[in-house]
Amino acid sequence: DFKRVSSIYLASDKRGLNMLEREYDIRRKHGLPVGFLDAGTLFSTHHIEGPGALKNREAAQMDCYKAATGLLKHHIKKSGLSLFSHTEIVEYKERRGGYALLTGDGMTIRCKYVVVAAGFEAGKFLPRRVMNLISTYALVSQPVEPSQLWPERCLIWETAQPYFYMRTTLDNRMMIGGEDVEFRNPERRDRLLRWKIRRLEKKFKGFYPEIPFVVDMAWCGTFSSTDDGLPYIGPWPGRKRMFFALGYGGNGITFSMIAAQLIKNKLKGIKDERENVFGFER
Ligand SMILES: Cc1cc2nc3c(=O)[nH]c(=O)nc-3n(C[C@H](O)[C@H](O)[C@H](O)COP(=O)(O)OP(=O)(O)OC[C@H]3O[C@@H](n4cnc5c(N)ncnc54)[C@H](O)[C@@H]3O)c2cc1C
Known part of the structure; x- marks a missing residue:
């Protein structure tokens, strides 16, 4: 389930735009492949209203669960790994x-x-x-017709905090997520799920109101970051x-x-x- 797709890093506001302009210069300076979309190009090519975005054609998505279990299976078979x-x-x-x-x-x-x-x-x-422990929320939609999905089926994420991201799956679902909060305990994290589902759905509709997004499954999890x-x-x-x-x-x-x-x-x-x-x- 590995697929090469383009990615869009969207400026959520003027501050985000300034940050992306600096990021663009740094990536160019170090020879990293990156493009800049101004507001007009962003709308005409990706149907997103926003101040601007970085576009990266060297990006990809994959099913992490399959990747992790696949790697283990490979090494169990090839090198006799004990698990x-x-x-x-x-x-x-x-x-x-x-x-x-x-x-x-x-x-x-x-x-x-x-x-x-x-x-x-x-x-x-x-x-x-x-x-530092952070809880994050994710939803997956029911499948839609491939023609209903957004241009290039690119990965989209934004500069705002808490952030929002979206991508598609190989079976034509949409996966969206974000709404991160500081982790306190699993009960509190899970209690927020219904409210977070509504917020994420609303956020998606702000981007692409014409795409029918019906939630099929939602979940949350915790990950760690550093200062x-x-x-x-x-x-x-x-x-x-x-x-x-x-x-x-x-x-x-x-x-x-x-x-x-x-x-x-x-x-x-x-x-x-x-x-x-x-x-x-x-
Ligand atoms: C909802 C969600 C969406 C995310 N989306 C993305 C994404 O799109 N892209 C991305 O790059 N990252 C994403 N992340 C972050 C990514 O999942 C984590 O950074 C990554 O999984 C951390 O890997 P890890 O191996 O350190 O820990 P984990 O994947 O958490 O694995 C740790 C393992 O150690 C085991 N373990 C813990 N304690 C013990 C113990 N005492 N003894 C034995 N085993 C133990 C656990 O059971 C677990 O199996 C997301 C995270 C969440 C929660």
């Missing part, structure tokens, strides 16, 4: 030359290295708080054999790939300059 799902690590002990991890059902796993990739729940493995917006990838100072990969924010697809490359390089003793950007000592 223990639904196995909680409740405690760990540093041993000479590695770690002993205690599972929720009382088993012990011994290993030379540990990679803690426990998402927004990784905090308990760290001596200090480095993550400077970059994830932490690497060992905690002093714990050479315990690696962390956390705080991806809303960019889990991109940052998880960088985390995999960085940690693999570290384990193989290959120098990787990105350590300085993503490490805990930055």
Whole structure:
């Protein structure tokens, strides 16, 4: 379910437009592929009323669940990877030359290295708080006729905070989301869902009132981000054999790939300059 589609980063207001103009210059300076759409072009090509947008033709969408489970299946088959799902690590002990991890059902796993990739729940493995937790909301519509969807079926997101984004699926549904709020507890997050559904639907209708959007399913989830917006990838100072990969924010697809490359390089003793950007000592 991987598909190349263009993406539109929409200025929600004048401030957003100024930010996108700066972003455009920076991307151009570093040779990244990007285009700028002024208000007129944005309306004529994408039927969106707005002050302007960045357009990127080098973009893609995929089904993350299929990608993650597909990767695991591939490595189980190809390299004999052992996978223990639904196995909680409740405690760990540093041993000479590695770690002993205690599972929720009382088993012990011994290993030379540990990679803690426990998402927004990784905090308990760290001596200090480095993550901010955020709840986010998403909806998927019933399928529509392909001809009813917006031009190029591009990925659309905007500069406003909380933001709004939308995309289509291969079976001609629309997936929209955003409305992020600070996470306090799962009950509060879930209680807000009905209200958030209405807000997201309204937001969509503001963009494309002519497209019939009938909600088929809605959900919410929590992710973690950091104060400077970059994830932490690497060992905690002093714990050479315990690696962390956390705080991806809303960019889990991109940052998880960088985390995999960085940690693999570290384990193989290959120098990787990105350590300085993503490490805990930055
Ligand atoms: C609704 C929603 C929409 C999003 N949309 C996008 C998007 O469009 N693009 C994008 O790039 N990102 C998106 N994100 C963000 C992305 O999902 C996250 O950044 C990413 O999933 C984080 O990956 P992770 O591996 O760190 O953690 P997770 O994906 O949360 O995985 C952590 C795993 O660790 C397990 N775990 C936790 N504690 C323990 C323990 N003690 N022992 C054993 N296992 C444990 C958990 O059960 C879980 O399986 C979205 C997030 C949400 C909630």
